[in-house]
Amino acid sequence: MTAFLNSWRVAWRITRLNFKARLEYRGEFLMGVAVGAIWQVSIIVFASVLLTRFPGLGGWSSTDVLLIASMRMLAHGLYVLFLGRVQYMNILVQEGIVDPCLIRPMPVYRQIQLTFFPVNAIGDLVVAVGLFVAALQRSSLDWTAGRIAYVVAGVIGGMLVEAALFTALAAAAFHFPATSYWSQWLEELMGTFGSYPLSILPKAVSAAFTFVVPLAFIAYFPAGVLTGHGGDMGVPEVLAVASPFIGLTAFVLSRLLWNWSLGKYTGVNG
Protein backbone atom coordinates (compact mmCIF):
# COMPACT_ATOMS: atom_id res chain seq x y z
CA MET A 1 0.00 0.00 0.00
CA THR A 2 2.85 2.39 0.90
CA ALA A 3 4.63 1.57 -2.35
CA PHE A 4 1.41 2.26 -4.27
CA LEU A 5 0.91 5.64 -2.57
CA ASN A 6 4.57 6.56 -3.11
CA SER A 7 4.41 5.79 -6.82
CA TRP A 8 1.37 8.05 -7.27
CA ARG A 9 3.03 10.73 -5.15
CA VAL A 10 5.90 10.69 -7.64
CA ALA A 11 3.43 10.92 -10.53
CA TRP A 12 1.78 13.93 -8.89
CA ARG A 13 5.15 15.68 -8.38
CA ILE A 14 6.09 15.09 -12.01
CA THR A 15 2.71 16.49 -13.12
CA ARG A 16 3.29 19.63 -11.03
CA LEU A 17 6.74 20.06 -12.56
CA ASN A 18 5.30 19.52 -16.06
CA PHE A 19 2.70 22.18 -15.35
CA LYS A 20 5.41 24.60 -14.19
CA ALA A 21 7.45 23.81 -17.30
CA ARG A 22 4.51 24.72 -19.55
CA LEU A 23 4.07 27.95 -17.59
CA GLU A 24 7.63 28.98 -18.54
CA TYR A 25 6.22 30.05 -21.91
CA ARG A 26 3.24 32.13 -20.75
CA GLY A 27 2.04 33.12 -24.20
CA GLU A 28 2.23 29.55 -25.46
CA PHE A 29 0.46 28.33 -22.30
CA LEU A 30 -2.49 30.69 -22.81
CA MET A 31 -2.56 29.87 -26.52
CA GLY A 32 -2.61 26.17 -25.59
CA VAL A 33 -5.68 26.70 -23.42
CA ALA A 34 -7.22 28.70 -26.27
CA VAL A 35 -6.53 25.88 -28.76
CA GLY A 36 -8.53 23.42 -26.70
CA ALA A 37 -11.34 25.92 -26.20
CA ILE A 38 -11.50 27.11 -29.79
CA TRP A 39 -11.37 23.59 -31.17
CA GLN A 40 -14.36 22.59 -29.08
CA VAL A 41 -16.16 25.87 -29.82
CA SER A 42 -15.96 24.87 -33.49
CA ILE A 43 -17.99 21.76 -32.69
CA ILE A 44 -20.49 23.93 -30.80
CA VAL A 45 -20.70 26.38 -33.71
CA PHE A 46 -21.15 23.57 -36.21
CA ALA A 47 -23.69 21.76 -34.03
CA SER A 48 -25.66 24.95 -33.30
CA VAL A 49 -25.67 25.88 -36.99
CA LEU A 50 -27.06 22.47 -37.88
CA LEU A 51 -29.55 22.46 -35.04
CA THR A 52 -30.91 25.94 -35.77
CA ARG A 53 -31.09 25.39 -39.53
CA PHE A 54 -32.50 21.88 -39.51
CA PRO A 55 -35.39 20.36 -37.54
CA GLY A 56 -33.41 17.40 -36.21
CA LEU A 57 -31.11 14.63 -37.25
CA GLY A 58 -31.83 10.96 -37.85
CA GLY A 59 -35.03 11.01 -35.77
CA TRP A 60 -33.36 12.77 -32.85
CA SER A 61 -34.49 16.18 -31.60
CA SER A 62 -31.88 18.95 -31.50
CA THR A 63 -31.83 18.83 -27.67
CA ASP A 64 -30.99 15.12 -27.70
CA VAL A 65 -28.26 15.65 -30.32
CA LEU A 66 -26.81 18.36 -28.06
CA LEU A 67 -26.58 15.79 -25.23
CA ILE A 68 -24.56 13.43 -27.50
CA ALA A 69 -22.22 16.28 -28.49
CA SER A 70 -21.70 17.45 -24.90
CA MET A 71 -21.10 13.94 -23.50
CA ARG A 72 -18.56 13.23 -26.25
CA MET A 73 -16.80 16.51 -25.61
CA LEU A 74 -16.58 15.84 -21.87
CA ALA A 75 -15.28 12.32 -22.47
CA HIS A 76 -12.73 13.69 -24.93
CA GLY A 77 -11.58 16.43 -22.52
CA LEU A 78 -11.04 13.89 -19.74
CA TYR A 79 -9.19 11.57 -22.14
CA VAL A 80 -6.86 14.40 -23.20
CA LEU A 81 -6.22 15.34 -19.56
CA PHE A 82 -5.52 11.87 -18.16
CA LEU A 83 -4.54 9.55 -21.01
CA GLY A 84 -3.97 11.62 -24.17
CA ARG A 85 -0.17 11.45 -24.34
CA VAL A 86 -0.44 7.93 -25.71
CA GLN A 87 -1.21 9.60 -29.04
CA TYR A 88 2.43 10.79 -29.27
CA MET A 89 3.71 7.22 -29.06
CA ASN A 90 4.85 7.13 -32.70
CA ILE A 91 7.09 10.18 -32.14
CA LEU A 92 8.48 8.72 -28.89
CA VAL A 93 9.36 5.52 -30.75
CA GLN A 94 10.82 7.33 -33.78
CA GLU A 95 13.03 9.53 -31.59
CA GLY A 96 14.07 6.69 -29.27
CA ILE A 97 12.58 8.40 -26.21
CA VAL A 98 10.86 5.14 -25.21
CA ASP A 99 14.20 3.38 -24.68
CA PRO A 100 15.20 5.09 -21.39
CA CYS A 101 11.65 4.50 -20.09
CA LEU A 102 12.38 0.77 -20.13
CA ILE A 103 15.00 1.03 -17.37
CA ARG A 104 13.21 3.42 -15.00
CA PRO A 105 11.36 2.08 -11.94
CA MET A 106 7.90 3.14 -13.15
CA PRO A 107 5.47 1.47 -15.57
CA VAL A 108 6.25 2.64 -19.12
CA TYR A 109 2.61 3.53 -19.86
CA ARG A 110 2.53 5.85 -16.86
CA GLN A 111 5.83 7.45 -17.91
CA ILE A 112 4.37 8.12 -21.36
CA GLN A 113 1.36 9.84 -19.78
CA LEU A 114 3.73 11.99 -17.69
CA THR A 115 5.75 13.21 -20.69
CA PHE A 116 4.19 16.69 -20.57
CA PHE A 117 1.15 18.48 -19.20
CA PRO A 118 -1.70 18.78 -21.73
CA VAL A 119 -2.54 22.48 -21.45
CA ASN A 120 -5.20 22.25 -24.18
CA ALA A 121 -7.23 19.90 -21.96
CA ILE A 122 -8.06 22.91 -19.76
CA GLY A 123 -9.71 24.67 -22.70
CA ASP A 124 -11.35 21.43 -23.84
CA LEU A 125 -12.92 20.82 -20.45
CA VAL A 126 -14.04 24.41 -19.80
CA VAL A 127 -15.99 24.46 -23.08
CA ALA A 128 -17.23 20.88 -22.59
CA VAL A 129 -18.64 21.68 -19.14
CA GLY A 130 -20.33 24.79 -20.58
CA LEU A 131 -21.93 22.81 -23.39
CA PHE A 132 -22.94 20.03 -21.01
CA VAL A 133 -24.67 22.51 -18.67
CA ALA A 134 -26.47 24.02 -21.70
CA ALA A 135 -27.57 20.54 -22.79
CA LEU A 136 -28.89 19.74 -19.31
CA GLN A 137 -30.79 23.05 -19.15
CA ARG A 138 -32.48 22.40 -22.51
CA SER A 139 -33.22 18.79 -21.66
CA SER A 140 -36.72 17.90 -20.49
CA LEU A 141 -35.49 14.73 -18.76
CA ASP A 142 -36.11 14.16 -15.07
CA TRP A 143 -32.58 14.01 -13.61
CA THR A 144 -32.91 11.31 -11.00
CA ALA A 145 -29.93 9.95 -9.03
CA GLY A 146 -29.87 6.92 -11.35
CA ARG A 147 -29.69 9.06 -14.50
CA ILE A 148 -26.96 11.29 -13.02
CA ALA A 149 -24.95 8.19 -12.05
CA TYR A 150 -25.39 6.80 -15.58
CA VAL A 151 -24.24 10.08 -17.19
CA VAL A 152 -21.08 10.03 -15.05
CA ALA A 153 -20.48 6.35 -15.87
CA GLY A 154 -21.19 7.03 -19.57
CA VAL A 155 -18.71 9.91 -19.75
CA ILE A 156 -15.99 7.89 -17.98
CA GLY A 157 -16.77 4.93 -20.26
CA GLY A 158 -16.51 7.25 -23.28
CA MET A 159 -13.13 8.45 -22.08
CA LEU A 160 -11.98 4.83 -21.77
CA VAL A 161 -13.23 3.89 -25.25
CA GLU A 162 -11.25 6.78 -26.76
CA ALA A 163 -8.22 5.84 -24.67
CA ALA A 164 -8.58 2.19 -25.77
CA LEU A 165 -8.60 3.12 -29.46
CA PHE A 166 -5.51 5.32 -29.19
CA THR A 167 -3.73 2.83 -26.92
CA ALA A 168 -4.29 0.10 -29.53
CA LEU A 169 -2.85 2.45 -32.17
CA ALA A 170 0.08 3.23 -29.86
CA ALA A 171 0.70 -0.52 -29.53
CA ALA A 172 0.97 -0.66 -33.33
CA ALA A 173 3.53 2.17 -33.19
CA PHE A 174 5.95 -0.18 -31.40
CA HIS A 175 6.05 -2.31 -34.56
CA PHE A 176 5.32 0.33 -37.27
CA PRO A 177 6.17 3.84 -36.01
CA ALA A 178 4.47 5.66 -38.94
CA THR A 179 1.02 5.66 -37.33
CA SER A 180 0.44 9.41 -37.31
CA TYR A 181 -1.81 9.27 -40.38
CA TRP A 182 -4.11 6.71 -38.77
CA SER A 183 -4.09 8.61 -35.50
CA GLN A 184 -5.10 11.86 -37.22
CA TRP A 185 -7.80 10.04 -39.11
CA LEU A 186 -9.21 8.45 -35.98
CA GLU A 187 -9.32 11.87 -34.34
CA GLU A 188 -11.02 13.29 -37.43
CA LEU A 189 -13.65 10.52 -37.39
CA MET A 190 -14.37 11.05 -33.72
CA GLY A 191 -14.58 14.81 -34.10
CA THR A 192 -16.88 14.57 -37.11
CA PHE A 193 -19.15 11.64 -36.27
CA GLY A 194 -18.80 11.09 -32.53
CA SER A 195 -21.20 13.96 -31.85
CA TYR A 196 -24.14 12.90 -34.03
CA PRO A 197 -26.67 10.06 -34.08
CA LEU A 198 -25.21 7.20 -36.09
CA SER A 199 -28.73 6.37 -37.29
CA ILE A 200 -28.13 8.83 -40.17
CA LEU A 201 -25.56 6.42 -41.60
CA PRO A 202 -26.18 3.19 -43.53
CA LYS A 203 -26.48 0.10 -41.34
CA ALA A 204 -23.12 -1.31 -42.45
CA VAL A 205 -21.32 1.93 -41.52
CA SER A 206 -23.03 2.29 -38.14
CA ALA A 207 -22.22 -1.39 -37.47
CA ALA A 208 -18.56 -0.63 -38.28
CA PHE A 209 -18.70 2.29 -35.83
CA THR A 210 -20.06 -0.12 -33.23
CA PHE A 211 -17.93 -3.24 -33.64
CA VAL A 212 -14.78 -2.19 -35.56
CA VAL A 213 -14.06 1.40 -34.44
CA PRO A 214 -16.49 1.57 -31.51
CA LEU A 215 -17.31 5.29 -31.67
CA ALA A 216 -20.93 4.51 -30.82
CA PHE A 217 -20.04 3.61 -27.22
CA ILE A 218 -18.42 7.00 -26.52
CA ALA A 219 -21.58 9.09 -26.41
CA TYR A 220 -24.21 7.92 -28.91
CA PHE A 221 -25.32 4.82 -26.97
CA PRO A 222 -25.18 6.33 -23.46
CA ALA A 223 -27.08 9.45 -24.62
CA GLY A 224 -29.56 7.22 -26.47
CA VAL A 225 -30.22 5.19 -23.33
CA LEU A 226 -30.80 8.39 -21.33
CA THR A 227 -33.13 9.96 -23.90
CA GLY A 228 -35.24 6.88 -24.57
CA HIS A 229 -33.79 5.91 -27.96
CA GLY A 230 -32.47 2.65 -26.49
CA GLY A 231 -34.54 0.35 -28.69
CA ASP A 232 -33.93 2.01 -32.07
CA MET A 233 -30.16 2.36 -32.25
CA GLY A 234 -29.56 -0.79 -34.28
CA VAL A 235 -28.22 -2.90 -31.39
CA PRO A 236 -29.88 -4.78 -28.51
CA GLU A 237 -30.70 -2.26 -25.78
CA VAL A 238 -28.70 -4.21 -23.21
CA LEU A 239 -25.53 -3.61 -25.29
CA ALA A 240 -26.18 0.14 -25.38
CA VAL A 241 -26.84 0.20 -21.62
CA ALA A 242 -23.56 -1.66 -21.03
CA SER A 243 -21.52 1.09 -22.76
CA PRO A 244 -19.57 2.14 -19.62
CA PHE A 245 -18.64 -1.49 -18.91
CA ILE A 246 -17.65 -2.03 -22.55
CA GLY A 247 -15.45 1.07 -22.33
CA LEU A 248 -13.66 -0.37 -19.32
CA THR A 249 -13.27 -3.77 -21.00
CA ALA A 250 -11.94 -2.19 -24.20
CA PHE A 251 -9.38 -0.19 -22.24
CA VAL A 252 -8.17 -3.23 -20.30
CA LEU A 253 -7.83 -5.22 -23.55
CA SER A 254 -5.95 -2.36 -25.24
CA ARG A 255 -3.56 -2.17 -22.29
CA LEU A 256 -2.89 -5.92 -22.55
CA LEU A 257 -2.18 -5.44 -26.28
CA TRP A 258 0.09 -2.50 -25.46
CA ASN A 259 2.02 -4.54 -22.87
CA TRP A 260 2.43 -7.38 -25.38
CA SER A 261 3.71 -4.93 -28.02
CA LEU A 262 6.10 -3.37 -25.52
CA GLY A 263 7.53 -6.85 -24.90
CA LYS A 264 8.17 -7.18 -28.66
CA TYR A 265 9.74 -3.71 -28.97
CA THR A 266 13.29 -3.79 -30.31
CA GLY A 267 13.97 -0.10 -30.92
CA VAL A 268 14.35 1.74 -34.21
CA ASN A 269 17.73 3.30 -33.55
CA GLY A 270 19.94 0.37 -34.33
Place this chain on the structure above:
Amino acid sequence: MSTTAALASRARRIASITPRGELLAPPRMTATALRLLVQVCLVVHLWRGLYAHTDSSAGLNETQAVTYAVLAVLANRIRGLDRSAGRDMVIQHLRFGTIVYWYLRPMSPRRYYALRALGDQLYGFGWVLAGYVLSLAVGVVVPPSSYEVAAVFAVSMLLGQLVLYYVMMLVDLLCFWTLRNEAALLILVFAQNLLSGVYAPLWYFPDWFITLSAFLPFQATLGVPLSIYVGRIGVDDAFAQMAVQVVWIVLLALLTRWLWDRAGRRVVAQGG
Protein backbone atom coordinates in the same frame (compact mmCIF):
# COMPACT_ATOMS: atom_id res chain seq x y z
CA MET B 1 22.21 22.11 -71.12
CA SER B 2 21.02 25.73 -71.35
CA THR B 3 20.61 27.84 -68.24
CA THR B 4 16.82 27.85 -68.58
CA ALA B 5 16.66 24.07 -68.92
CA ALA B 6 18.95 23.67 -65.91
CA LEU B 7 16.78 26.00 -63.84
CA ALA B 8 13.63 24.16 -64.91
CA SER B 9 15.20 20.83 -64.05
CA ARG B 10 16.23 22.12 -60.63
CA ALA B 11 12.77 23.56 -60.01
CA ARG B 12 11.17 20.23 -60.95
CA ARG B 13 13.46 18.32 -58.61
CA ILE B 14 12.72 20.68 -55.71
CA ALA B 15 8.97 20.61 -56.34
CA SER B 16 8.95 16.80 -56.35
CA ILE B 17 10.67 16.34 -52.96
CA THR B 18 7.52 15.83 -50.87
CA PRO B 19 5.54 13.86 -53.48
CA ARG B 20 8.49 11.50 -53.97
CA GLY B 21 8.64 11.02 -50.23
CA GLU B 22 4.98 10.06 -50.31
CA LEU B 23 5.54 7.59 -53.14
CA LEU B 24 8.18 5.89 -51.02
CA ALA B 25 5.59 5.23 -48.32
CA PRO B 26 2.79 3.15 -49.91
CA PRO B 27 1.01 2.60 -46.54
CA ARG B 28 0.66 6.35 -46.20
CA MET B 29 -0.90 6.58 -49.66
CA THR B 30 -3.24 3.71 -48.85
CA ALA B 31 -4.24 5.52 -45.67
CA THR B 32 -4.86 8.73 -47.63
CA ALA B 33 -7.06 6.96 -50.18
CA LEU B 34 -9.04 5.12 -47.52
CA ARG B 35 -9.39 8.23 -45.39
CA LEU B 36 -10.67 10.29 -48.31
CA LEU B 37 -13.11 7.59 -49.39
CA VAL B 38 -14.57 7.10 -45.92
CA GLN B 39 -14.73 10.83 -45.17
CA VAL B 40 -16.57 11.53 -48.43
CA CYS B 41 -19.08 8.71 -47.78
CA LEU B 42 -19.72 9.89 -44.24
CA VAL B 43 -20.13 13.53 -45.22
CA VAL B 44 -22.63 12.56 -47.93
CA HIS B 45 -24.75 10.67 -45.39
CA LEU B 46 -24.51 13.47 -42.81
CA TRP B 47 -25.86 16.09 -45.21
CA ARG B 48 -28.49 13.80 -46.71
CA GLY B 49 -29.61 13.05 -43.15
CA LEU B 50 -29.87 16.77 -42.39
CA TYR B 51 -31.94 17.42 -45.52
CA ALA B 52 -34.25 14.45 -44.91
CA HIS B 53 -37.05 16.71 -43.66
CA THR B 54 -36.28 19.98 -45.41
CA ASP B 55 -35.92 20.98 -49.06
CA SER B 56 -33.81 24.10 -48.74
CA SER B 57 -31.81 25.84 -46.05
CA ALA B 58 -29.79 29.08 -46.26
CA GLY B 59 -30.38 29.12 -50.02
CA LEU B 60 -28.87 25.68 -50.56
CA ASN B 61 -30.77 22.54 -51.51
CA GLU B 62 -29.61 19.01 -50.72
CA THR B 63 -27.72 18.50 -53.98
CA GLN B 64 -25.85 21.78 -53.58
CA ALA B 65 -25.03 21.09 -49.92
CA VAL B 66 -23.75 17.56 -50.57
CA THR B 67 -21.71 18.71 -53.58
CA TYR B 68 -20.20 21.57 -51.56
CA ALA B 69 -19.37 19.29 -48.61
CA VAL B 70 -17.74 16.60 -50.78
CA LEU B 71 -15.68 19.16 -52.72
CA ALA B 72 -14.58 20.74 -49.42
CA VAL B 73 -13.37 17.37 -48.12
CA LEU B 74 -11.46 16.78 -51.37
CA ALA B 75 -10.03 20.31 -51.59
CA ASN B 76 -8.75 20.04 -48.04
CA ARG B 77 -6.36 17.34 -49.31
CA ILE B 78 -4.55 19.78 -51.61
CA ARG B 79 -2.23 20.91 -48.81
CA GLY B 80 -2.70 17.81 -46.68
CA LEU B 81 0.78 16.35 -47.12
CA ASP B 82 2.52 15.26 -43.97
CA ARG B 83 5.87 17.01 -43.85
CA SER B 84 6.34 16.56 -40.12
CA ALA B 85 7.22 12.85 -40.49
CA GLY B 86 10.22 13.89 -42.61
CA ARG B 87 11.16 16.66 -40.11
CA ASP B 88 10.60 19.07 -42.96
CA MET B 89 8.24 21.69 -41.55
CA VAL B 90 9.53 25.24 -41.17
CA ILE B 91 9.07 25.11 -37.39
CA GLN B 92 11.08 21.86 -37.26
CA HIS B 93 13.88 23.36 -39.37
CA LEU B 94 13.99 26.35 -37.04
CA ARG B 95 14.08 24.14 -33.95
CA PHE B 96 16.72 21.73 -35.31
CA GLY B 97 18.80 24.56 -36.79
CA THR B 98 18.61 23.10 -40.30
CA ILE B 99 16.91 26.29 -41.53
CA VAL B 100 20.43 27.66 -42.12
CA TYR B 101 20.71 25.44 -45.21
CA TRP B 102 17.85 27.38 -46.78
CA TYR B 103 20.14 30.40 -46.62
CA LEU B 104 23.28 28.67 -47.90
CA ARG B 105 21.87 27.43 -51.21
CA PRO B 106 22.23 29.24 -54.54
CA MET B 107 18.50 29.98 -54.42
CA SER B 108 16.55 32.35 -52.20
CA PRO B 109 14.56 30.72 -49.38
CA ARG B 110 11.42 32.39 -50.72
CA ARG B 111 11.79 30.75 -54.12
CA TYR B 112 12.67 27.38 -52.57
CA TYR B 113 9.56 27.64 -50.37
CA ALA B 114 7.41 28.53 -53.40
CA LEU B 115 8.68 25.56 -55.43
CA ARG B 116 8.12 23.15 -52.55
CA ALA B 117 4.59 24.48 -52.05
CA LEU B 118 3.91 24.19 -55.79
CA GLY B 119 4.97 20.53 -55.74
CA ASP B 120 2.82 19.85 -52.69
CA GLN B 121 -0.21 21.53 -54.21
CA LEU B 122 0.14 19.80 -57.59
CA TYR B 123 0.45 16.41 -55.88
CA GLY B 124 -2.58 17.18 -53.70
CA PHE B 125 -4.47 18.31 -56.80
CA GLY B 126 -3.88 14.84 -58.30
CA TRP B 127 -5.71 13.30 -55.35
CA VAL B 128 -8.49 15.88 -55.62
CA LEU B 129 -8.93 15.24 -59.34
CA ALA B 130 -9.11 11.46 -58.81
CA GLY B 131 -11.62 11.93 -55.99
CA TYR B 132 -13.66 14.39 -58.03
CA VAL B 133 -13.91 12.10 -61.07
CA LEU B 134 -14.93 9.19 -58.81
CA SER B 135 -17.51 11.33 -57.00
CA LEU B 136 -18.95 12.51 -60.32
CA ALA B 137 -19.11 8.92 -61.58
CA VAL B 138 -21.08 7.68 -58.57
CA GLY B 139 -23.31 10.74 -58.55
CA VAL B 140 -22.53 12.27 -55.14
CA VAL B 141 -21.27 15.41 -56.88
CA VAL B 142 -23.11 17.16 -59.70
CA PRO B 143 -21.18 18.86 -62.53
CA PRO B 144 -21.26 22.66 -62.85
CA SER B 145 -24.52 23.95 -64.36
CA SER B 146 -22.76 25.39 -67.44
CA TYR B 147 -19.37 25.75 -69.12
CA GLU B 148 -19.37 29.39 -68.03
CA VAL B 149 -19.78 28.41 -64.36
CA ALA B 150 -17.04 25.78 -64.75
CA ALA B 151 -14.63 28.33 -66.23
CA VAL B 152 -15.34 30.96 -63.56
CA PHE B 153 -15.02 28.29 -60.85
CA ALA B 154 -11.65 27.13 -62.23
CA VAL B 155 -10.25 30.68 -62.16
CA SER B 156 -11.66 31.32 -58.68
CA MET B 157 -10.25 28.01 -57.40
CA LEU B 158 -6.82 28.94 -58.74
CA LEU B 159 -7.03 32.34 -57.03
CA GLY B 160 -8.21 30.58 -53.86
CA GLN B 161 -5.18 28.29 -53.95
CA LEU B 162 -2.92 31.33 -54.22
CA VAL B 163 -4.60 32.93 -51.20
CA LEU B 164 -4.21 29.62 -49.33
CA TYR B 165 -0.53 29.46 -50.29
CA TYR B 166 0.09 32.93 -48.82
CA VAL B 167 -1.94 32.19 -45.67
CA MET B 168 0.08 29.01 -45.06
CA MET B 169 3.28 30.96 -45.74
CA LEU B 170 2.24 33.57 -43.20
CA VAL B 171 1.78 30.81 -40.62
CA ASP B 172 5.22 29.40 -41.43
CA LEU B 173 6.87 32.84 -41.31
CA LEU B 174 5.42 33.34 -37.84
CA CYS B 175 7.78 30.56 -36.68
CA PHE B 176 10.79 32.84 -37.23
CA TRP B 177 9.58 35.15 -34.45
CA THR B 178 8.21 32.62 -31.95
CA LEU B 179 10.16 29.56 -30.85
CA ARG B 180 7.21 27.86 -29.16
CA ASN B 181 4.15 28.46 -31.27
CA GLU B 182 2.45 25.13 -31.92
CA ALA B 183 -0.70 26.49 -30.31
CA ALA B 184 -0.72 29.61 -32.48
CA LEU B 185 -0.22 27.47 -35.57
CA LEU B 186 -3.08 25.18 -34.57
CA ILE B 187 -5.38 28.16 -34.00
CA LEU B 188 -4.53 29.54 -37.43
CA VAL B 189 -5.10 26.18 -39.12
CA PHE B 190 -8.39 25.87 -37.30
CA ALA B 191 -9.46 29.42 -38.25
CA GLN B 192 -8.56 28.63 -41.85
CA ASN B 193 -10.76 25.52 -41.80
CA LEU B 194 -13.71 27.13 -40.03
CA LEU B 195 -13.75 30.44 -41.88
CA SER B 196 -13.06 28.93 -45.29
CA GLY B 197 -16.14 26.73 -45.02
CA VAL B 198 -14.43 23.33 -44.73
CA TYR B 199 -16.55 22.30 -41.72
CA ALA B 200 -19.80 23.64 -43.17
CA PRO B 201 -20.71 26.17 -45.87
CA LEU B 202 -20.61 29.66 -44.39
CA TRP B 203 -24.16 30.27 -45.67
CA TYR B 204 -25.55 28.35 -42.69
CA PHE B 205 -23.79 30.54 -40.14
CA PRO B 206 -25.32 33.58 -38.40
CA ASP B 207 -25.14 36.94 -40.21
CA TRP B 208 -22.55 38.38 -37.80
CA PHE B 209 -20.29 35.40 -38.56
CA ILE B 210 -20.62 35.88 -42.33
CA THR B 211 -19.88 39.61 -41.93
CA LEU B 212 -16.81 38.86 -39.81
CA SER B 213 -15.41 36.36 -42.29
CA ALA B 214 -15.91 38.84 -45.14
CA PHE B 215 -13.10 40.93 -43.62
CA LEU B 216 -10.70 37.97 -43.45
CA PRO B 217 -8.87 36.15 -46.26
CA PHE B 218 -10.00 32.64 -45.30
CA GLN B 219 -13.30 32.41 -47.17
CA ALA B 220 -11.45 33.46 -50.35
CA THR B 221 -9.51 30.18 -50.21
CA LEU B 222 -12.40 27.74 -50.52
CA GLY B 223 -15.82 29.16 -49.65
CA VAL B 224 -15.97 31.47 -52.66
CA PRO B 225 -14.91 28.98 -55.39
CA LEU B 226 -17.14 26.21 -54.03
CA SER B 227 -20.12 28.57 -53.74
CA ILE B 228 -19.58 29.50 -57.40
CA TYR B 229 -19.44 25.81 -58.34
CA VAL B 230 -22.73 24.90 -56.64
CA GLY B 231 -24.44 28.06 -57.91
CA ARG B 232 -24.91 29.77 -54.53
CA ILE B 233 -22.90 32.67 -55.96
CA GLY B 234 -24.10 33.51 -59.47
CA VAL B 235 -21.66 34.18 -62.32
CA ASP B 236 -22.55 37.90 -62.29
CA ASP B 237 -21.70 38.22 -58.59
CA ALA B 238 -18.64 36.00 -58.91
CA PHE B 239 -16.46 38.69 -60.49
CA ALA B 240 -16.76 40.96 -57.47
CA GLN B 241 -15.79 38.04 -55.20
CA MET B 242 -12.85 37.20 -57.46
CA ALA B 243 -11.72 40.84 -57.31
CA VAL B 244 -11.65 40.47 -53.51
CA GLN B 245 -9.55 37.30 -53.94
CA VAL B 246 -7.08 39.24 -56.11
CA VAL B 247 -6.88 42.03 -53.51
CA TRP B 248 -6.04 39.46 -50.82
CA ILE B 249 -3.37 37.89 -53.04
CA VAL B 250 -1.70 41.27 -53.62
CA LEU B 251 -1.86 42.29 -49.94
CA LEU B 252 -0.57 38.95 -48.68
CA ALA B 253 2.16 38.81 -51.33
CA LEU B 254 3.46 42.23 -50.27
CA LEU B 255 3.24 41.36 -46.57
CA THR B 256 5.00 37.99 -46.92
CA ARG B 257 7.73 39.48 -49.12
CA TRP B 258 8.41 42.08 -46.45
CA LEU B 259 8.43 39.36 -43.76
CA TRP B 260 10.86 37.11 -45.70
CA ASP B 261 13.38 39.95 -45.77
CA ARG B 262 13.13 40.36 -42.01
CA ALA B 263 12.96 36.65 -41.23
CA GLY B 264 16.39 36.04 -42.76
CA ARG B 265 17.97 38.46 -40.29
CA ARG B 266 16.53 36.51 -37.38
CA VAL B 267 17.84 33.06 -38.29
CA VAL B 268 19.63 31.48 -35.39
CA ALA B 269 20.94 27.94 -35.68
CA GLN B 270 20.09 26.41 -32.33
CA GLY B 271 22.80 23.83 -32.01
CA GLY B 272 22.51 23.07 -35.70
